[in-house]
Amino acid sequence: MEGLLEHPGYDGEKLRKVSEQLPCREVQAGMLLSLMGEPQQYCYPSLFIYGHRASGKSHVVNLLMKELELPHVTVSCVECVSAALLFEQVLLSFFGCDAASLLPRSPSLSDFVRIYKQRASEFPSKQTRYIVMEQAELLRDANVNLLPALLRLQELDNVSVILLSEIVWDKFRPNTGCFEPLLLHFPDYSKAELLQILSAGRNPSYSAEFYSSYINILLGVFYAVCRDLRELQHLAALNFSKFCEPVAVGKETETHKLWKNIEPHLKKAMQTVYLRELPYYSKFLLIAAYLASYNPARTDKRFFVKHHGKIKKTNFLKKNEKTSNHLLGPKPFPLDRLLAIFYSVVDSRVAPSASIFSQISSLVTLQLLTLVSHDDQLDSPKYKCAVSLDFISAISRTVNFDIVKYLYDFL
Structure with a gap:
């Protein structure tokens, strides 16, 4: 929906491009932009964005960072198996390999803070720097001082930490206490939103109406079990050829007869969904x-x-x-x-x-x-x-x- 993403300090054409790539997430993107403020302004020190898997958290944040050309580093807490890898990735992205090479073999939190503070004073940024932490719930298993320190990193520089998580903050908050981030919830996609998003990925060989009827059938079967957009996209791509078989051989075009052809395949696919989706x-x-x-x-x-x-x-x-x-x-x-x-x-x-x-x-x-x-x-x-x-x-x-x-x- 064009025009929904409007914010002073950002190029209107870039915001329009972002909006086109964020179907059904324009509201959340607009709220995030409001919290971030203008590029040269100080953002809130830390933001905690939470919601179920495949609810658009990483997609929205990373698209805003990339399209608006904001200085940022995206860190996967799955890949960064140690604090040393996290420190190295942040310093490398913001200040180059020279800064990362200053870290000792087994760096402590104080080593990272010292080097970051030194480099931030030597190379001040005209815009807010962003550290985006994906699968941030894994930080709960890290050193007890790491998360509280990240949430206070703005004391050193104009930097904001954005935590992306599938769990709520109440289950995330350290027992030792810490600076409280601002919370932003990404709700699950509704059935109508999933229909809109999935229908947009139609095969160009078939009409929009035909593909939409297929997605309607797919959601009728799987929506009660699965709200994961990535899973549904996989299922839509996997089963569409079976849905089209009667049409390809010139047999039937009536939807209820197409349904009869695909029903056994969807039932089989349902079993694999249960394996992944059941709590x-x-x-x-x-x-x-x-x-x-x-x-x-x-x-x-x-x-x-x-x-x-x-x-x-x-x-x-x-x-x-x-x-x-x-x-x-x-x-x-x-x-x-x-x-x-x-x-x-x-x-x-x-x-x-x-x-x-x-x-x-x-x-x-x-x-x-x-x-x-x-x-x-x-x-x-x-x-x-x-x-x-x-x-x-x-x-x-x-x-x-x-x-x-x-x-x-x-x-």
Whole structure:
């Protein structure tokens, strides 16, 4: 949307180019520009920009820095595995290799501050310098003095530190205290915004209307599970050829018939999305649900109670139980049994909370669990697990859990 990005001190044509490359993020870019002020002015010492993955944080910040030609350095906290690499990258970008070479072999924070202060006085900048820290949550594992020092770096120079993170500041703030940054939230893209962004990447061989109908179908399937723009872009590119197959051979052009052709491919792709997108505890809840559905209840002591004694399979095998539970299909189980197994298999202590119960509801919404009790049985709802052995095995591998060791059929 042209005209939304307007700020004194910046070239209007450059702002227009930036706006064209930031669909559905013009508001956040405008707020960031307001916080940064004019190039020659002092910006706020530190900004903390947070939001879920692929919500446009890095794209907006780096595009503004590049297109507006602002002096900056972008540091990946994943790549900078030590403070020494961070110090070297900052000095190299702002003052050249001569400044970086002044660092000793194992530089301390005071070494960096001394060299930065010296070089900043020798080579003052007419504009604010920016240090952009991507995946900044990793700074929590660094030296306790590093983050507080970065947030006060403006005491040495006209420099501002911008922290980009997927977690909120309350979980980020050091226990020792520090200078508080200004907070800027990047919300998830709405369904309409994702439709607009994804539709812009259409194949030029097809009409905008045709590609938009495909994106509508894609979002109808995946939006409840995945809001990650990069993931959705990958899925759109991956499955479009299958959507187009009937058109390519001159068969059908009606949308509902095109849907029938692509439906099995989207269902297959959905499984890989679950592997990447399900929250950590949701994976363990699904594992617990599978175990509850396919293991007899009387075997729970054998699998999930420590110091249960030596129990052989023949001791609790009923005479009429000769058929595999996997052939009989999933059996319903009560909520309390699901939670008991969950707290046994999860590899860390988890307090019962509204978050755990909401994740169970989400699994039902995603049709990974099925609610089988009647609506009036609010005190003891019953569920069934609705996923296959291959699927739960893949989920288990992502959390390093050997599910076969806990399945009665495989004893």
